[in-house]
Amino acid sequence: MRETTKGLWAVLGANLIWGLAPVLYKALDHIPPLEVMSHRIVWSFVFFSAVLLFQNRISVLTDILRHPVTLRIILLSTLLISCNWFLSYHPSKFPDLI
Secondary structure, three states: OOHHHHHHHHHHHHHHHHHHHHHHHHHOOOOOHHHHHHHHHHHHHHHHHHHHHHOOOOHHHHHHHHOHHHHHHHHHHHHHHHHHHHHHHHHHHOHHHO
């Protein structure tokens, strides 16, 4: 498969997931936003660790833990992504804010 075709499928998949996210959030309406965000963080870590394990690149995680600067950058990006997830979930929980 050509790189262009892979990129097209990746864009289509990302837009499909992003477009269906409000439907999922509506189904999770009875769960507090912080709990939803916590589950997303934990399960994302599990999923991407499995991907790294499958690709035989699990050593990347140990390399990150050995380098404090890289670890800080990863933690900062984790915080920013968590804020994004939390803020994207909030409008579906409180539609009057929009």
